Amino acid sequence: xxxxxxxxxxxxxxELDARSQEVLxxxxxxxxxxxxxxxEAEREEKEIFELLGTLDHAPPRVEVESIARDRSxxxxxxxxxxxxxxxxxxxxxxxxxxxxxxxxxxxxxxxWIAGEPSxxxxxxxxxxxxxxxxxVPGQARFAIVFAAEQKSGVAALSPGDGPNVVVxxxxxxxxxxxxxDRLTIDNRESSADYEIEIxxxxxxxxxxxxxxxxxxxDGESFATGLVTDERGRFLLPLTAAKN
Amino acid sequence: xxxxxxxxxxxxxDGHFERLFRYLDRLSGDPDLAADIAQETFMKLxxxxxxxxxxxxxxxxxxxxxxxxxxxxxxxxxRLLKVVPEAAMFADRAxxxxxxxxxxxxxxxxxxxxxxxxxxxxxxxxLRAEGYSYREIAEALGLQxxxxxxxxxxxxxxxxxxxxxxxxxx
Numbered sequence: 077x078x079x080x081x082x083x084x085x086x087x088x089x090x091e092l093d094a095r096s097q098e099v100l101x102x103x104x105x106x107x108x109x110x111x112x113x114x115x116e117a118e119r120e121e122k123e124i125f126e127l128l129g130t131l132d133h134a135p136p137r138v139e140v141e142s143i144a145r146d147r148s149x150x151x152x153x154x155x156x157x158x159x160x161x162x163x164x165x166x167x168x169x170x171x172x173x174x175x176x177x178x179x180x181x182x183x184x185x186x187x188w189i190a191g192e193p194s195x196x197x198x199x200x201x202x203x204x205x206x207x208x209x210x211x212v213p214g215q216a217r218f219a220i221v222f223a224a225e226q227k228s229g230v231a232a233l234s235p236g237d238g239p240n241v242v243v244x245x246x247x248x249x250x251x252x253x254x255x256x257d258r259l260t261i262d263n264r265e266s267s268a269d270y271e272i273e274i275x276x277x278x279x280x281x282x283x284x285x286x287x288x289x290x291x292x293x294d295g296e297s298f299a300t301g302l303v304t305d306e307r308g309r310f311l312l313p314l315t316a317a318k319n
Numbered sequence: 320x321x322x323x324x325x326x327x328x329x330x331x332x333d334g335h336f337e338r339l340f341r342y343l344d345r346l347s348g349d350p351d352l353a354a355d356i357a358q359e360t361f362m363k364l365x366x367x368x369x370x371x372x373x374x375x376x377x378x379x380x381x382x383x384x385x386x387x388x389x390x391x392x393x394x395x396x397x398r399l400l401k402v403v404p405e406a407a408m409f410a411d412r413a414x415x416x417x418x419x420x421x422x423x424x425x426x427x428x429x430x431x432x433x434x435x436x437x438x439x440x441x442x443x444x445x446l447r448a449e450g451y452s453y454r455e456i457a458e459a460l461g462l463q464x465x466x467x468x469x470x471x472x473x474x475x476x477x478x479x480x481x482x483x484x485x486x487x488x489x
Contacts, residue, residue: 081468
């Protein structure tokens, strides 16, 4: 048995518990291969960290007392943020229906304003702020229409267990128009990314991007041909298709 | 506010401000943005009035939330820069007194290699370079502590491959 990546890194950084440290130290002392790899890993890390140092700029001169003085200015922004969150909460109440994404949106906006760490690892990792969102009841046949192709942006599609088609936009401003069997997203001049949940119960759903039409759900098949991200969502580029 | 919080805040500031700035500076390539965010992060801590359980991880988490809010603007600027060939980027720029052509090209290579690795691995590499513990890294990035070692090894491997690719291509 030789050291794996995790053990090698932890050994290097002193992140092993006492027992593991003892066992692995004994092994490394008698294993030429692991000793060599450990020395190599240490050398490589030193080299990488030195390279990262080439990016450095001089830190600003900041007096710690000036941070305390600026606190009063920050408090004004805090009060404004509170008013904004309250307004968002009132708006959310109007959409307080089962499956509505708005409570989540309000939470995220509140976290964004407060600058507090997100409450779950998933949110911390995904991170971008929701700038708009909507939930509309899905019909047996449903269409999601993006008014235009974008210069950049991706829609991440996933099947949902709820009854609503849920769309969240990140990092851009869009407006939504709903009809009985379609949701139109006016994304002209936008470079937003989107999360779209499509109810499993819908039998047919297509997405149009400008003149381009893509069937994303047809019976049991879902997003055929689209690549997935690390969360298993199907990625539909909103940019012009390459010839 | 108690005297003890103020003392603890000053101590934390002295120990963490520069490394938080350096982390953000390396992450963004924008020292002004990094300075603003580092200061605002400490303002938020001061406003909080008490120290969190894991101050290092808390500071990074708050800074990253602030960074993301500013990220869209930075992304647009970065995209514009990327369409300019490297040679043209430096063509009409005066050589800073402390940096020659060679160091600027090296810096550009490092920047491109760093920007080429996945975001989470990039953050992890930079946090480790600043001496953050595995627990702090895990808390700040919302990961399991048990996965940090493996992901860190992957991050270093990815950085090295991209950096050497750039070096070979030059």
